[in-house]
Amino acid sequence: MKIRTILTLVMIAIVLAVISLWIGQQAYSWLPPQASAEAQLIDRLFSFLVTLGSFIFLGVAGALTYSIVFQQAGKYDFSDGPHVEGNVPLEIVWTVIPFVLVIWIAGYSYQIYEQMAILGPMEHTHQTTAIAQRASTATGATDMQEQQSTTAIEVYARQWAWEFRYPEQNVTSTELHLPSHQRIKLSLHSEDVLHGFFVPAFRVKQDVIPGRVIDFSFTPIREGQYRLRDSQYSGTYFAAMQADVVVESPDAYQQWLTVSATHPPIAASNQAFDEYHRGQNPLNTGWKTVEPAPPPVVNAPSGQARNL
Amino acid sequence: MTNLSVEVSSQIEQPLPGAPDNWKRFFGFSTDHKVIGIQYLVTSFFFFLIGGIFAMIIRGELITPEADLLDRTVYNAMFTMHGTVMLFLWTFPSLVGLSNYLVPLMIGAKDMAFPRLNAVAFWLVPLFGTILMASFFVPGGPSQSGWWAYPPVSLQNPTGNLINGQMLWLLAVAISGVSSIMGAVNFVTTIVRMRAPGMTWFRMPVFVWTVLAAQIIQLFGLPALTAGAVMLLLDLTIGTSFFDPAKGGDPVLFQHFFWFYSHPAVYVIILPIFGVFSEVFPVYARKPLFGYKVVAVSSLIITGLSSIVWVHHMFASGTPGWMRMAFMATTMLISVPTGIKVFAWVATIWGGKLRLNTPMLFALGGLFMFVFAGITGIMLAAVPIDIHVNNTYFVVGHFHYVIYGATVMGLYAAFYHWFPKMTGRMYSEGLGKLHFYLTLIGTNLNFFPMHPLGLQGMPRRVASYDPEFAFWNVIASLGAFLLGMSTLPFILNMIGSWVQGEKAPKNPWRAIGLEWLVSSPPTVENFEALPIVIAPPYGYGKSDPLVANPEALEVIHEPN
Numbered sequence: 013m014k015i016r017t018i019l020t021l022v023m024i025a026i027v028l029a030v031i032s033l034w035i036g037q038q039a040y041s042w043l044p045p046q047a048s049a050e051a052q053l054i055d056r057l058f059s060f061l062v063t064l065g066s067f068i069f070l071g072v073a074g075a076l077t078y079s080i081v082f083q084q085a086g087k088y089d090f091s092d093g094p095h096v097e098g099n100v101p102l103e104i105v106w107t108v109i110p111f112v113l114v115i116w117i118a119g120y121s122y123q124i125y126e127q128m129a130i131l132g133p134m135e136h137t138h139q140t141t142a143i144a145q146r147a148s149t150a151t152g153a154t155d156m157q158e159q160q161s162t163t164a165i166e167v168y169a170r171q172w173a174w175e176f177r178y179p180e181q182n183v184t185s186t187e188l189h190l191p192s193h194q195r196i197k198l199s200l201h202s203e204d205v206l207h208g209f210f211v212p213a214f215r216v217k218q219d220v221i222p223g224r225v226i227d228f229s230f231t232p233i234r235e236g237q238y239r240l241r242d243s244q245y246s247g248t249y250f251a252a253m254q255a256d257v258v259v260e261s262p263d264a265y266q267q268w269l270t271v272s273a274t275h276p277p278i279a280a281s282n283q284a285f286d287e288y289h290r291g292q293n294p295l296n297t298g299w300k301t302v303e304p305a306p307p308p309v310v311n312a313p314s315g316q317a318r319n320l
Numbered sequence: 321m322t323n324l325s326v327e328v329s330s331q332i333e334q335p336l337p338g339a340p341d342n343w344k345r346f347f348g349f350s351t352d353h354k355v356i357g358i359q360y361l362v363t364s365f366f367f368f369l370i371g372g373i374f375a376m377i378i379r380g381e382l383i384t385p386e387a388d389l390l391d392r393t394v395y396n397a398m399f400t401m402h403g404t405v406m407l408f409l410w411t412f413p414s415l416v417g418l419s420n421y422l423v424p425l426m427i428g429a430k431d432m433a434f435p436r437l438n439a440v441a442f443w444l445v446p447l448f449g450t451i452l453m454a455s456f457f458v459p460g461g462p463s464q465s466g467w468w469a470y471p472p473v474s475l476q477n478p479t480g481n482l483i484n485g486q487m488l489w490l491l492a493v494a495i496s497g498v499s500s501i502m503g504a505v506n507f508v509t510t511i512v513r514m515r516a517p518g519m520t521w522f523r524m525p526v527f528v529w530t531v532l533a534a535q536i537i538q539l540f541g542l543p544a545l546t547a548g549a550v551m552l553l554l555d556l557t558i559g560t561s562f563f564d565p566a567k568g569g570d571p572v573l574f575q576h577f578f579w580f581y582s583h584p585a586v587y588v589i590i591l592p593i594f595g596v597f598s599e600v601f602p603v604y605a606r607k608p609l610f611g612y613k614v615v616a617v618s619s620l621i622i623t624g625l626s627s628i629v630w631v632h633h634m635f636a637s638g639t640p641g642w643m644r645m646a647f648m649a650t651t652m653l654i655s656v657p658t659g660i661k662v663f664a665w666v667a668t669i670w671g672g673k674l675r676l677n678t679p680m681l682f683a684l685g686g687l688f689m690f691v692f693a694g695i696t697g698i699m700l701a702a703v704p705i706d707i708h709v710n711n712t713y714f715v716v717g718h719f720h721y722v723i724y725g726a727t728v729m730g731l732y733a734a735f736y737h738w739f740p741k742m743t744g745r746m747y748s749e750g751l752g753k754l755h756f757y758l759t760l761i762g763t764n765l766n767f768f769p770m771h772p773l774g775l776q777g778m779p780r781r782v783a784s785y786d787p788e789f790a791f792w793n794v795i796a797s798l799g800a801f802l803l804g805m806s807t808l809p810f811i812l813n814m815i816g817s818w819v820q821g822e823k824a825p826k827n828p829w830r831a832i833g834l835e836w837l838v839s840s841p842p843t844v845e846n847f848e849a850l851p852i853v854i855a856p857p858y859g860y861g862k863s864d865p866l867v868a869n870p871e872a873l874e875v876i877h878e879p880n
């Protein structure tokens with residue numbers, strides 16, 4: 013009888029494990045495209061946690077559902093269940109197993125975090141270059157460039173616009189252009205309130221804090237156009253504070269810089285500024301708001317690159 | 321029939337609530353913990369409906385990608401007030417109300433330790449509720465900086481007036497803090513000092529343990545939030561520079577003050593719900609609470625750990641790597657005592673004789689959703705994942721599963737379970753079950769879609785979004801409207817049953833506990849003679865008496 017119970021439990025565990033592994037594989041498809049080396053690392057951790065989480069959820073929900081379906085009292089059965097106050101070995105097991113699990117999860121998360129090394133000065137250059145290299149071989153790309161730029165691209169956030177400055181080439185833009193397969197370094201500046209630098213396709217996010225310059229780095233690995241969104245609430249037009257991010261081949265990137273440098277600066281379009289001065293909202297209370305900053309005046313306003 | 325009911329009630333020296341001479345005490349300065357408990361519950365439920373209307377307006381805006389229903393300022397005011405009302409005027413006061421009603425009865429006390437302080441703490445709630453609502457009518461409208469009110473946004477005062485929405489908001493939060501500290505002092509004193517003879521620590525029901533654990537958090541945490549709120553108020557009104565970076569202040573410092581309290585606050589909310597689960601499951605599964613002592617003690621372990629996890633709200637806020645890792649570890653650790661409780665409830669239910677009436681359904685639904693929320697919580701604790709989903713709808717989905725899925729469901733379970741005790745009437749099972757199914761479906765429709773949205777990268781707090789997010793937002797909005805409707809059968813049931821429900825006996829659920837040994841509703845003084853407790857709680861499956869003097873608890877007067 014005892015052996016039979018154990019066998020049943022083992023069977024159930026195997027079935028749950030198989031289902032959980034399958035759900036864990038599905039988890040990759042719930043996320044945006046993996047456009048950076050960090051995205052690959054984070055998605056792997058996410059899939060792992062989805063697998064573990066599914067196993068625990070299915071186990072607990074399964075036991076509860078079994079009870080609900082099969083262990084209801086009859087309509088006229090007013091007797092009590094067995095007087096079971098506890099079971100010490102069982103309680104030890106279900107304390108120790110979660111404890112071991114969280115240490116495992118924390119250890120794995122720490123490992124992934126070390127490999128990402130997205131924040132702060134570049135102490136991890138060798139390691140992170142290795143990630144980029146591994147990522148590039150993994151994705152089949154071979155044009156990994158060694159001549160990496162050493163100066164950071166400056167990111168300026170203000171209510172409610174993003175502006176990017178490429179100091180070496182003296183180019184400014186409202187669209188963030190990045191070369192693929194290179195470690196990108198950004199220095200994040202805010203001119204007024206807290207903002208958040210968030211590119212979902214890169215899986216990276218960092219608050220931008222006024223009065224501080226934050227060094228931030230990551231490695232894009234997939235060419236294409238993505239969205240940068242303000243992730244830290246910044247006031248009235250917060251939702252409109254978005255920008256395009258263009259990841260392109262290093263050659264195309266250099267060309268864009270060269271061409272943009274020749275353009276005279278013009279005012280870019282800015283949604284917050286437009287909306288504020290249009291002032292034709294359907295349900296307007298006339299509540300006074302902080303006035304949006306004038307649109308950035310840049311060499312390469314958003315959208316121009318695609319027309320070139 | 322009417323004469324008869326008046327006669328029955330006069331036998332226990334207390335007119336029924338709802339009798340003409342009785343209405344008044346619910347509107348006056350009563351010091352009876354049971355009256356105050358019901359005052360808290362009714363007041364907070366009123367604000368729950370207001371917060372719910374704000375939520376439906378928010379979801380109305382988000383049913384389309386463009387910001388086309390409301391002015392952006394109005395949208396921002398809506399989510400600020402939604403969060404503030406739901407936390408400070410619904411969740412906290414409703415749990416304080418429930419605790420107020422139950423704790424003295426459960427530990428065999430005649431009232432709270434400081435009855436007048438109790439009444440003052442309650443009357444501060446409508447006061448700061450009014451201040452908060454009044455902020456809709458000042459120039460510039462109410463606060464639009466979110467319930468977290470991070471500077472510098474919260475210090476931007478476009479109207480230039482001294483009396484502005486943000487200032488009233490801070491005033492309301494500070495008063496709320498004072499009210500909660502008063503309540504906490506009262507609860508901790510009551511539980512430590514006023515237990516009946518024989519009511520040792522390990523004979524207290526788990527609900528009392530969880531209230532104790534939660535109120536200790538209020539005592540150490542609230543001073544930090546209240547101090548932060550006062551400093552912000554000074555920055556805003558008289559131009560100090562604690563948090564304003566333009567004058568050399570540190571905006572991140574405020575986040576520490578805020579989260580040092582506001583994360584443990586989540587445990588102030590969920591711990592009493594753990595208590596409700598621990599009371600409800602044994603009654604309707606007819607089995608003792610599995611591992612009672614461990615469940616009781618793990619509440620206090622959660623209290624301790626809850627004070628060292630707050631930075632996990634700030635993983636993306638310029639927090640150095642070492643701090644991220646340290647707080648990831650503590651945050652994950654807190655899942656161990658929480659997991660112990662979940663397993664204990666499953667083991668309590670397992671092999672029982674289940675009766676699926678309304679309170680049990682709500683408690684079970686709450687448990688399912690809490691497990692789901694716990695799993696997404698572990699994901700959020702993992703720094704690399706949090707860096708992606710922080711400040712996205714994934715977080716909103718996670719905490720609404722905690723706060724609606726587990727907490728509101730748990731509160732409903734408690735309302736139904738103790739309704740006969742509080743009102744002396746039985747509720748309608750049919751309406752109760754309808755309420756349950758609408759709530760269950762509405763909750764999942766509303767909050768599940770937020771997870772895929774967050775994973776896809778939709779930030780929270782946005783009035784407009786890219787069209788790629790439209791599908792899940794439409795479903796979430798429909799769920800929100802359904803959830804709004806789900807309160808109708810509840811209101812109908814509560815009012816209808818209180819007015820004309822079937823009379824409730826002392827112990828309609830055959831539950832074990834001191835509150836079930838006295839009449840429904842209990843007399844003003846609860847117990848004529850203090851109960852002498854001789855057994856631990858949850859003696860289901862045995863027939864040991866709980867108290868030595870069950871006959872002496874109430875004096876039944878013969879009708880003249």
